Amino acid sequence: MAKDVSRTRDLGSIFRYIYYGKTQSRQQIADKLCISLPTVTHNIEILISQGLIYKSGELESTGGRKANAYSCVPDARFAMGIDITRHHLSLVIINMRMDIIAKKRMRCPFSDTPEYFEHLRDEIDLMLSTSGINRDLFLGIGVSMPVIVARDHKTISYATVINLSDNLYERMAGYIEYPFLIFNDANSAGLAEGWASDPKEAMTYLFLGATVGGARVSDRKIIGGDNWRFGEFGHMCIEPEGKLCYCGQRGCLDAYCAASVLSDFTNENLGRFFEELAEGNNPGFKRVFDDYLNHLAIAIKNIRMSCDSDIVLGGIVGAYLTDYIDTVRAKVSRLDPFENGARYVKTCHYRVEASAVGAAIHYINRFVEEL
Ligand SMILES: [Zn+2]
Structure with a gap:
């Protein structure tokens, strides 16, 4: 019995070592993980037979025969991410390598009604069919929403942006036939960025979307806090007695x-706001954006003072800030008492669908960690 447990543990350890990008020879894996070479060889054969890894090439040799290198099969498993916002619905399918295999975004105002959930069910089925993925390799669906959700990823403790009645998870379960869980939108987007960044460096994510939120990601994991409300940066006060928040x-x-x-000036079309801003013919847009960045800079400075890490600007606004990153850094730098340049302010890797990808990552991560 003990031997079986150890074998299973070795299988998972070897898979994770290869999955997280450490392409090495069997001997190097054996040395690194303190597992005997015959056990490594045996487990690699099992992983290959299960379609989880493949022989991806040969390593450079310092003499003698070249050793085989092994990599994870990208399409070994798939997961879906769904991002539900007040006005839109997005679906993505990702593989083990976080490649987006399929995606769809549509205007679809959220309503807590059977009609909405029927539509959601139909879109899930349509995407699974048209993507052509093998459903035996499909792990489940992560649903991102602008809500605060408890540790069980089923119980919603706060939802003001969208109107929800009680027991949302149970009602959704009547329409979704696959395993699914619910995640906060900003946490999901932060997780996607965390997986796209150096996992050894803790990162703070500032989500600038339909709402403002955030996340702290370290070693590919979200730091949730006692109530899973870490990173609710949207409710930091930056103007006492200022504008009313929802x-x-x-x-x-x-x-x-x-x-x-920003998008209120262009009929909810954020892209058009930035197009007109870049054209430079509307001084009003320039003033609005400058005011936006001034408040953003205060927030970034406060986050830097409390988190002392890189701060990644994400969400749909963050995706447009790449062209303005020098201006943002200059504004933050003027507020920073400790260092010049604010190089710790970065723009996001995922320009679209970070929340949907992050929600899907949950299932990929669970598969990798539990193998
Ligand atoms: Zn607030």
Whole structure:
């Protein structure tokens, strides 16, 4: 019995070692993981037979025969991520390597009704069919929403941006026939960025979307806090007695840096706001954007003072800030008492669908960790 447990543990350890990018020879894996060479060889044969790894090439030799190198099969498993926002619905399918195999985004206002969930079910089935993936390799669906969700990823403890009645998870389960769990939108997007960054460096993610939120990611994991509310940066006060926030308080960052602060000037079309801003013919847009960045800079400075890590700007606004990163850094640098340049402010890797990808990552991660 003990031997079987150890064999299973070795199989998982070897798979994770290869999955996380350490392409090495069997002998190097044996040395690194302190597993005997015959056991490594045996487990590699099992992983190959299960379609999880493949012989991807040969390593450079310092003499003698070249050793085989092994890599994870990208399409060994798949997961779906769904991002539900107040006005839109997005679906993605990712593989083991976080490649987006299929994606679809549509305007679809959320409503807590059977009609909405029937539509959601139909879109899930349509995407699974058209993507052509093998459903035996499909792990499940992560659903990202602008809500605060408890550790069980089923119980929603706070939802103001979208109207929800009780027991959402149970009602959704009546329409979704696959395993699924619910995740906070900003946490999901932060997780996707965390997986795209150096996992050894803790990173703080500032989500600038339809709402403002954030996440702290370390070693590919979200740091949730006691109530899974870590990174609720949208409700930091940056203007006492300032503009009213949807939470009921005044002066919250959300009231100054949500996407609508910009897109309200272009009929909810954020892309058009940035197009007109780049054209430079509208001084009003320039003023609005400058005011936006001034408030954003205060928030980034406060986050830097409390988290002392890189700060990645994401969400739909973050995706557009690449062209303005020098301006953002200059504004933050003027507020920073410790260092010049604010090089720790970065723009996001995922320009679209970070929340959907991050929600899907949960299932890929669980598969990798539990093998
Ligand atoms: Zn607020």
